[in-house]
Amino acid sequence: MYAISRSGWRARAAIAVSVALLLTLTTTALTFAAGGNPTLLRLSKDPYTNKSSQHKTQVEPDTLSYGSTIVMAVQSGRFFGGGASNIGWVTSTNNGKSWKHGFLPATTVYATPPGSFAAVSDPAVAYDAKHGVWLIAYLGITNGNAVDIEVSRSTDGGFTWGNPVAVDNSGPFFDKDWIVCDDTSSSPSYGNCYTEFDNVDAGDQEMMSTSTDGGNTWGAPVSPSGTPHGLGGQPLVQPGGTVIVPFQDEDNNSISAFNSTNGGKSWSAPVTVATLQTYIEMADIRTSPLPSAEIDGSGTVYVAWQDCRFEKNCSANDIVYSTSSDGTHWSSVQRVPTDPVGSGVDHFIPGIAVDKATSGSSAHIALTYYYFTNASCNDSTCQLDIGYISSTNGGASWSTSQQLAGPMMLAWLANTNQGRMVGDYISTSISSKGIAFPGIVVAKPNKGTKFNEELYTVKGGLPVTGGTNVSHASVVYTGPSHVFVHPTAY
Numbered sequence: 001m002y003a004i005s006r007s008g009w010r011a012r013a014a015i016a017v018s019v020a021l022l023l024t025l026t027t028t029a030l031t032f033a034a035g036g037n038p039t040l041l042r043l044s045k046d047p048y049t050n051k052s053s054q055h056k057t058q059v060e061p062d063t064l065s066y067g068s069t070i071v072m073a074v075q076s077g078r079f080f081g082g083g084a085s086n087i088g089w090v091t092s093t094n095n096g097k098s099w100k101h102g103f104l105p106a107t108t109v110y111a112t113p114p115g116s117f118a119a120v121s122d123p124a125v126a127y128d129a130k131h132g133v134w135l136i137a138y139l140g141i142t143n144g145n146a147v148d149i150e151v152s153r154s155t156d157g158g159f160t161w162g163n164p165v166a167v168d169n170s171g172p173f174f175d176k177d178w179i180v181c182d183d184t185s186s187s188p189s190y191g192n193c194y195t196e197f198d199n200v201d202a203g204d205q206e207m208m209s210t211s212t213d214g215g216n217t218w219g220a221p222v223s224p225s226g227t228p229h230g231l232g233g234q235p236l237v238q239p240g241g242t243v244i245v246p247f248q249d250e251d252n253n254s255i256s257a258f259n260s261t262n263g264g265k266s267w268s269a270p271v272t273v274a275t276l277q278t279y280i281e282m283a284d285i286r287t288s289p290l291p292s293a294e295i296d297g298s299g300t301v302y303v304a305w306q307d308c309r310f311e312k313n314c315s316a317n318d319i320v321y322s323t324s325s326d327g328t329h330w331s332s333v334q335r336v337p338t339d340p341v342g343s344g345v346d347h348f349i350p351g352i353a354v355d356k357a358t359s360g361s362s363a364h365i366a367l368t369y370y371y372f373t374n375a376s377c378n379d380s381t382c383q384l385d386i387g388y389i390s391s392t393n394g395g396a397s398w399s400t401s402q403q404l405a406g407p408m409m410l411a412w413l414a415n416t417n418q419g420r421m422v423g424d425y426i427s428t429s430i431s432s433k434g435i436a437f438p439g440i441v442v443a444k445p446n447k448g449t450k451f452n453e454e455l456y457t458v459k460g461g462l463p464v465t466g467g468t469n470v471s472h473a474s475v476v477y478t479g480p481s482h483v484f485v486h487p488t489a490y
Contacts, residue, residue: 037403040442041459044101048077048085048110053119057414057453058088060423061439063351064125065431066183069093071158072439073123073136074455076103077110078414078421082489083119083141085110088455091158095431096461104136104152106163115164118143120150121490122177122424129183130191131214134158137167137179137195139490146171147490149197151179151215167209167218173200174207175490176231176290176424180243187241189263194243196233197221204229204250210264224258224267232290232425238299244327246273246291246303255291255305259327273330279308279317279346279375283382285410286419287348287370292427294352298359300325302395304367306348310335310471316346316375319367321395335471336367338389338401346375347387353428353436355464363394364464366436368404368428383407384422386440392466399467404458405442412443414453418489422453435461 046056054077061074070092077085086108090101106115119141126135134154139147149167154160168174174197181193193211195218198204206228207221224245233247242261249256249270256270278289293303304321308314319336339345347369355364367389372382385406391398413420422441430436436458443453 037405038462039459040405040456042454042456043072043090043099044074044076044088044455046076046085046454047103050077050085050110053077053079053085054414055450057451058455059084059414059421059441059453060122060425061427061441061455062124062425063427063429063437063439064127065429065437066127066129068095068432069157070096070429070431070437071125071127071134072455073125074439075121075123078416079119080415081417083121083139085119087120087123087136087138089136089158089161090455093157095433096435096437096457100159104161107140107152117141122175124178126179126181126193127183128181128191128193128214129185133214135179135181135193135215136161137177139174139177140164141490145173147173147175149174149177149195149209151195153215165215167195168197168207168221174198175200175204176233178234180235180237182237182241184237184239184241187237187239189241192263194235194237194264196235196245196247198229198231204231206230206233206247206258208235208245208260208264208267219264222264222267225269228256228258228270230256234291234293236293236295236301238295240299242327244301244324246293246301248288248290255289255303255322257303257324257327257330271328271330273303273322274333277307277309277314279311279314281346281348281372283372283377283379283410284419285382285384285413286416286421286424288424290425292350292352292425294354295356296354296359296363297356300359300363301327302352302354302365304336304350304352306350307333309333310341312342316344317348319347319350319369321352334395336389337398337469337471338369338371338387341472344375346372349423349426351426351428351438353430355430355434357432357434361394361396362392364430364434365391365395366428366430366462366464368426368438368440370422370426379410382410384410384413386442388438388462390436390462390464390466392464396470397467398469399465400469404438404440405456408443412446412451412453414451430464431461434464436464437461
């Protein structure tokens with residue numbers, strides 16, 4: 001249902017107040033894994049009951065922190081073929097001490113009040129400081145399989161949300177949106193918001209659209225020079241206004257990046273960050289090397305992804321990253337030392353955060369990720385865990401990694417036409433107090449025919465600490481990555 005096949009990697013306006021959905025969160029704390037792991041806090045759960053999607057499931061969270069506010073967004077009620085019954089939101093205005101949650105109005109036919117879309121997908125969160133607006137971008141999917149780019153706006157700090165505003169509804173099929181706003185008051189483009197997406201009907205051509213009025217209206221989409229093809233771009237804005245967009249480049253099988261120095265009027269041709277070398281999991285789980293990107297206070301961009309180059313014979317994925325101060329020149333690929341090289345642990349779906357109050361050699365980094373302890377496991381033997389690691393010196397060294405949740409069986413996860421799903425991406429944000437709050441999907445055993453997969457964070461957040469762990473890679477694998485072609489959809 002709602003699925004469209006295509007080649008590539010599997011991936012990613014009046015205010016309508018719905019008082020009934022503005023719920024003060026009933027705190028559900030869970031110490032999920034034994035051995036002194038942090039206490040998890042459930043933030044939301046799937047409330048829908050339509051028989052066309054899977055309940056109770058929540059997948060693919062994004063998070064953003066600005067000032068003392070943290071906003072998360074997540075798919076709720078995942079369809080097998082693509083999208084979900086609605087997008088849920090969760091908001092804290094006191095740096096994660098307490099939370100409220102609800103669901104966007106007027107999106108799908110299942111929303112309150114109902115909208116016109118059959119499903120929605122790929123939520124991403126932004127904040128526009130100039131206009132005082134929180135934004136959630138997402139895909140709006142119709143019964144005819146047309147896929148629009150939409151945003152919902154909140155002008156009261158992330159507690160009530162307006163009806164969908166079209167970024168581009170000229171379809172028929174767009175995918176993998178992401179959104180960012182320029183929040184530096186001295187920037188010449190202060191108050192601009194930028195949405196990235198790809199045009200599937202043009203072979204995943206990368207597109208960018210710009211708003212200058214808080215997301216009320218959006219300009220005609222512009223393709224970067226050279227019309228690159230890819231998906232999963234995550235735009236970031238430097239203090240001077242330059243926008244840098246790392247993305248998964250399908251033309252070159254790489255992580256690449258393009259930029260704009262004129263407020264989104266035009267976009268450069270992409271440059272290669274690194275060629276992709278990726279281990280494909282033997283188990284039926286939905287992963288891909290989509291980038292997770294963040295920026296420090298001075299404008300240095302960090303982009304992380306899953307990659308097997310440091311493992312002999314490309315036998316498992318590590319989380320790796322590269323940095324750039326200008327979006328054009330990128331550092332050599334560095335390995336995050338979550339586990340020793342050759343451990344057999346397979347790491348994937350990273351969510352990286354960088355504290356914008358820090359920079360350079362003192363930059364604080366927090367990284368959440370999923371992993372299998374045995375890369376060669378199969379559908380029945382794989383056990384999924386969630387890990388966390390951090391650095392206080394720009395990645396020169398790292399803390400000891402820790403388990404946040406797990407083990408989880410794959411049968412506990414929402415099923416899709418591209419494998420069991422926690423999300424094509426996850427997210428981590430660092431609060432103004434310097435504490436990391438991951439948005440993670442945690443599953444527990446199914447309750448009969450119902451799933452039990454929900455959005456969690458860590459109660460009180462996670463400290464961003466340093467350590468002495470560095471990447472002692474003994475081998476760099478330079479052969480071809482394990483790649484195959486299969487359908488990709490939202």
